[in-house]
Amino acid sequence: MPDHPAPAALKDWFDAARYQSIARQLAAITPSFATAQFLEFVLDGLESRSLMARLHQCAVAAGHALPGTYREKVGFLRLLAPELNHEFVAIFLCDFVAFHGLDDFDFSLEALRYFTCFGSAEFAIRAFLQADQARTLETMRRWSLDADEKVRRLASEGSRPRLPWGAQLPALILDPSPTAPILEALKDDPSLSVRRSVANHLNDISKNHPHQVIAQLRSWDLQRDHLRWIAQHACRTLVKKGHPGALQLLGFGHRPEIAATLTTSPAILPLGHRLTLNTTLTTTAPHPQSLVVDYVIHYVKASGHTAEKVFKWTNLTLPPHTSITLTKSQIIRDFTTRRHHPGIHRIDLQINGIRVADTSFLLQ
Numbered sequence: 001m002p003d004h005p006a007p008a009a010l011k012d013w014f015d016a017a018r019y020q021s022i023a024r025q026l027a028a029i030t031p032s033f034a035t036a037q038f039l040e041f042v043l044d045g046l047e048s049r050s051l052m053a054r055l056h057q058c059a060v061a062a063g064h065a066l067p068g069t070y071r072e073k074v075g076f077l078r079l080l081a082p083e084l085n086h087e088f089v090a091i092f093l094c095d096f097v098a099f100h101g102l103d104d105f106d107f108s109l110e111a112l113r114y115f116t117c118f119g120s121a122e123f124a125i126r127a128f129l130q131a132d133q134a135r136t137l138e139t140m141r142r143w144s145l146d147a148d149e150k151v152r153r154l155a156s157e158g159s160r161p162r163l164p165w166g167a168q169l170p171a172l173i174l175d176p177s178p179t180a181p182i183l184e185a186l187k188d189d190p191s192l193s194v195r196r197s198v199a200n201h202l203n204d205i206s207k208n209h210p211h212q213v214i215a216q217l218r219s220w221d222l223q224r225d226h227l228r229w230i231a232q233h234a235c236r237t238l239v240k241k242g243h244p245g246a247l248q249l250l251g252f253g254h255r256p257e258i259a260a261t262l263t264t265s266p267a268i269l270p271l272g273h274r275l276t277l278n279t280t281l282t283t284t285a286p287h288p289q290s291l292v293v294d295y296v297i298h299y300v301k302a303s304g305h306t307a308e309k310v311f312k313w314t315n316l317t318l319p320p321h322t323s324i325t326l327t328k329s330q331i332i333r334d335f336t337t338r339r340h341h342p343g344i345h346r347i348d349l350q351i352n353g354i355r356v357a358d359t360s361f362l363l364q
Helices: 016-029 035-043 051-065 070-084 091-100 105-115 125-131 133-143 149-157 170-174 177-186 192-206 210-218 225-234 236-240 244-249
Strands: 258-265 274-283 289-300 306-318 323-331 343-351 354-363
Touching (some): 035 051, 070 091, 070 105, 091 125, 105 133, 149 177, 149 192, 192 236, 210 225, 210 244, 236 244, 258 343, 274 289, 274 343, 274 354, 306 343
Antiparallel strands (some): 258 274, 274 323, 289 306, 343 354
């Protein structure tokens, strides 16, 4: 049996049992640990806190309950890190450094380099980038050459301008060029997780500086499989938007020479049920065609207007004078980030950035 059962909700990674376990571990490391004070901080108001708030509260509570100076407290947490056995829970160690350690800059950056091997410091490092971008990036450039792939990944992931769940970095959104040496150093990294971070970092930049990303990718040898993979993932937002430069870079710059049909099933869909799309593509060209196939759902809003979202379907090469039928399905249900409203929802078929067919369904 696992020490800590899988939670019903992600925020329950930090529940009463988890906090009590952390308290026992810290008390074993230093008998001066104030267990009762720690538990009072983390358990009071626990149910109302989100996942990230629970993580941060753990860092705050550790600061109050551990004895000694900031550096001594980090020393105790370094002993705790290998005992946690949960990469997300261990992120609170990094949050502790971000919350308490900005006045001891170099020591704190070295602490993050250590802690990221147990739970990523990608969120915590952003406080240091905001406080002193040049100094922090100089350290992160050295991290891009580190022997540990988790440290190398931190160099790219932690400096992403628009990291999900992390604070945005306005200075790097405005001018992302300071991170270019990091991405160049990591583009040939042997670790897939590091190369994926490079792709995601470039995708972030593409939302404000598409031409800069395309220019950087053009300087790479995209005949090499791993670099082409990075380019494809880095350009995914641009491809969905039909950006001509991104489509051309990836070999999808030509106008598709095809006849296409698009149908949905069922035509009337209750919320929470599965929608199936079918398309038949018939090429009219005497040569093979590289095609990037997406579909666009025009979601009905509460106001009655619509807002579109582009979804990936597939990439394919279609031989001359042939047809192919593709099927795609997804459940139409509410999320915290999207609520659905009844009405007719149009769907477009988009190939190489051009919308070539459409259909619709009625959402009840």
